[in-house]
Amino acid sequence: MFRNQYDQDVTTWSPQGRIFQIEYAMEAVKQGSAAVGLKSGEHAVLATIKRAPSDLSSYQRKIFKIDDHMGIAISGLTADGRILCRYMRNECLNHRFVYDSPMPLGRLVRQVADKAQLGTQRSWKRPYGVGLIVAGHDESGPHIFYNCPSGNYYDYKAFAMGARSQAAKTYLERQFETFAAASLDDLVKHALHALQASLQDGELTEKNCSVAVVGGDMPFTLLEDDSLAPYIAAIKEEEPAAAAGMEAEGAAAEGDAAAGEGGAAGEGEQQQEQQGGGGGDDGGEAPMEQ
Amino acid sequence: MSGIGTGYDLSTGTFSPDGRVFQTDYAQKAVDNSGTVVGIRCKDGVVLGAEKLIISKMLEQHSNRRTFPADRHAGMAVAGVAADGRSVVSRAMAEANQYKSIYGEAIPGHVLAERLGSFMHLFNLYGGYRPYGVSALLATYGKEGPQLYLVEPSGVTYRYFGTAVGKGRQGAKNEIEKLKLGEMSCREGIQAVAKILHQVHDEEKGFEMELAWVCEESGRHFQRVPQQLADEAEAAAKAALEAEDMDD
Amino acid sequence: MLHRPTSHSAAIGPGPVPSLANPGPALEQQPRHAPQAPSCGSEAFCVDPQALSSSHPRQHTQYPYVTGTSVLGITFKDGVLLACDTLGAYGSTKRYKSFDRLRKVNDVCMVGASGELSDFQYIMRLLEELSDDDFCMDDGHHLKPAEVHSYLTRVLYNRRNKMDPLWNSLVVGGFHSGKPFLGTVGMIGTSYTDAHLATGFGNHLARPLMREKHHPDMSEEEAVALMHECLKVCYYRDKNSINKFQLAKVTKDGVSISEPFALETNWGFKLFQNPAANAVGTW
Numbered sequence: 001m002f003r004n005q006y007d008q009d010v011t012t013w014s015p016q017g018r019i020f021q022i023e024y025a026m027e028a029v030k031q032g033s034a035a036v037g038l039k040s041g042e043h044a045v046l047a048t049i050k051r052a053p054s055d056l057s058s059y060q061r062k063i064f065k066i067d068d069h070m071g072i073a074i075s076g077l078t079a080d081g082r083i084l085c086r087y088m089r090n091e092c093l094n095h096r097f098v099y100d101s102p103m104p105l106g107r108l109v110r111q112v113a114d115k116a117q118l119g120t121q122r123s124w125k126r127p128y129g130v131g132l133i134v135a136g137h138d139e140s141g142p143h144i145f146y147n148c149p150s151g152n153y154y155d156y157k158a159f160a161m162g163a164r165s166q167a168a169k170t171y172l173e174r175q176f177e178t179f180a181a182a183s184l185d186d187l188v189k190h191a192l193h194a195l196q197a198s199l200q201d202g203e204l205t206e207k208n209c210s211v212a213v214v215g216g217d218m219p220f221t222l223l224e225d226d227s228l229a230p231y232i233a234a235i236k237e238e239e240p241a242a243a244a245g246m247e248a249e250g251a252a253a254e255g256d257a258a259a260g261e262g263g264a265a266g267e268g269e270q271q272q273e274q275q276g277g278g279g280g281d282d283g284g285e286a287p288m289e290q
Numbered sequence: 291m292s293g294i295g296t297g298y299d300l301s302t303g304t305f306s307p308d309g310r311v312f313q314t315d316y317a318q319k320a321v322d323n324s325g326t327v328v329g330i331r332c333k334d335g336v337v338l339g340a341e342k343l344i345i346s347k348m349l350e351q352h353s354n355r356r357t358f359p360a361d362r363h364a365g366m367a368v369a370g371v372a373a374d375g376r377s378v379v380s381r382a383m384a385e386a387n388q389y390k391s392i393y394g395e396a397i398p399g400h401v402l403a404e405r406l407g408s409f410m411h412l413f414n415l416y417g418g419y420r421p422y423g424v425s426a427l428l429a430t431y432g433k434e435g436p437q438l439y440l441v442e443p444s445g446v447t448y449r450y451f452g453t454a455v456g457k458g459r460q461g462a463k464n465e466i467e468k469l470k471l472g473e474m475s476c477r478e479g480i481q482a483v484a485k486i487l488h489q490v491h492d493e494e495k496g497f498e499m500e501l502a503w504v505c506e507e508s509g510r511h512f513q514r515v516p517q518q519l520a521d522e523a524e525a526a527a528k529a530a531l532e533a534e535d536m537d538d
Numbered sequence: 539m540l541h542r543p544t545s546h547s548a549a550i551g552p553g554p555v556p557s558l559a560n561p562g563p564a565l566e567q568q569p570r571h572a573p574q575a576p577s578c579g580s581e582a583f584c585v586d587p588q589a590l591s592s593s594h595p596r597q598h599t600q601y602p603y604v605t606g607t608s609v610l611g612i613t614f615k616d617g618v619l620l621a622c623d624t625l626g627a628y629g630s631t632k633r634y635k636s637f638d639r640l641r642k643v644n645d646v647c648m649v650g651a652s653g654e655l656s657d658f659q660y661i662m663r664l665l666e667e668l669s670d671d672d673f674c675m676d677d678g679h680h681l682k683p684a685e686v687h688s689y690l691t692r693v694l695y696n697r698r699n700k701m702d703p704l705w706n707s708l709v710v711g712g713f714h715s716g717k718p719f720l721g722t723v724g725m726i727g728t729s730y731t732d733a734h735l736a737t738g739f740g741n742h743l744a745r746p747l748m749r750e751k752h753h754p755d756m757s758e759e760e761a762v763a764l765m766h767e768c769l770k771v772c773y774y775r776d777k778n779s780i781n782k783f784q785l786a787k788v789t790k791d792g793v794s795i796s797e798p799f800a801l802e803t804n805w806g807f808k809l810f811q812n813p814a815a816n817a818v819g820t821w
Binding site: 001005006008009010011012013014015016017018019033035110113114116117118120121122123124150151152155156159172173175 | 293294295297299300301302312313316317318319320321322323341345347348351352353354371372373374376377380413417418419420421422425457
């Protein structure tokens, strides 16, 4: 009855040198709603789509402030995300206490990744089922990092994760070269456009999405509801123009994304050998980066 | 070595009837599928080079590091699972630090290599753990001169004049054997490594090369090869390869 | 078939793994010894539980043994100067005459120490670990002078709260992002920054001169001249000092620490020859 006897335990290598439990944990990230992160030369921006489990409930928070100079967007198991969030907040506070200065992002992200690695090598643990996009600003400028359940981390110019994020990724890949010089407002709009792409036919409102910005001249700030409304309105106005440009390739991209979820190869996964038709990877992050 | 389907290959704590621990072999497999990592010991230092596949064009340059310092005089290039690699590097840093605290001087290469070997071997002994999916090339330059070591997932440790691990290891090793390592300076070494990495790289996909060295020129500090030198070496390597193609 | 230990805790009871073969503690990465933790091995930033549980009072350092005297520091237009002598005094015996009390931390920062010199060596080892870490991270970040100062404040204050102080007064000098930094930390964790500083006797002997003559935009030559004068004044009046000094400088070009040098002194003052002359009734 077992399709695969090597996928039961995180401490079991498959004969091909893969660890399925880690790859399954990475699937959890795709169950969460989409989140994107991008940066210019001055600022970093996070944007997420929020879900509400029922009409009577509030929307689940996806963006968490870590410190004045950074925050995270999570996708996957929210509870796991909150553990990592608490850990990061703690590290930042300790750093401020000891050194009286904000913690460099790269260092914290590496620590989080090392922490995640532990869960991939012990039979009595499991990998975290959450992806983090860390956005922040330190001495070396703005940063977008992606922390993966596998214990890998990546330094990105722009990134998207979560459900149907391939469409957002496609948008970002087409636009990211213009981000370096973009203004903060433009950056936020790009983020919303990317989200809109991954929302397919759903409508982006100030209720179902939230945005956060951070830069050298401003602390990490969450934009929600009223403060977000003008941006939503602005991209709605741009939409017809932008949509026209998106349509042709956008349709292809979305088809791609749909196919990716159906189990066929997405863009990034050609790098990993396929075994037994393992679940589709939505591109970008090769499972274990071998 | 077919343990597949027998059930004897599911745990590090299980021997197969013919005396193998298959999980160790499988971990080695993870290394064999990874990007190529090359190390050579030249007359004045050690050069390490890693082939990094670019998984997204939106990645920043130098993301996904493969070479890491472990101390001022020692550093590693890791092939295999990147996250495991960092874990091994952290251990190397801790060992180097601890040695310095106790003995007041830098940890000799063979001690560090041996300690890392023991560390990685521990993960082959218990059912609760899995072996590291990492082979680490260790470059050191201490009192005993420049040295190159290889630590495998099984915990086995070797000292090499030059070696390669990862996907293109066989081709790379053949090329390394042709080099006159005893007469080569590190300046020439980085070019040789760049050339080998380009040679064994599977043409279709782009890759980023990461070069690091510990040598006289770097003040016996382990560091990434300065960007300009690395670019020059890569350009020279490409030119040399093209020239060879023309000859053929 | 698949080996699954049910318990890894001796407290819960043995699982399939024989308890002696339990690899847990041997394999788990030990948390790196926190530099700010006390040498007795208790948790950082908390009271040593042993100190509370033992029925006898626990005694730590009661007094320093080998000590250094004042360290002086002043800022100038484009950097910071630190200076002190090179004596390690065993009580009032001039025991070690070429001890470097000014040390480089990294390219932007240095530390000078007075007080117990073995404690200073320990502190330097902590800072060395931190800058080794910066080297290994290889991400371009390194400790700034203000961070070193804050860190040392935490370490010294924490140790004094353990009733196990590091017996030092430290001066941190640095230059970063175009600004000089000068700060000090005492053995009980008192810390402050100022444009000119001195530890120990220097606080009484050199600071008045500095207050009089120091101004923030003085040139390097003026600063060196002022420093020489302060050193000389300290040397004349501090019996635990010798005429062998080092002067260290941090500017945008980095840290440089001079070779030891002596200052010209004049002991031929009349009052020195017969100090009791004007004090009737003394000898």
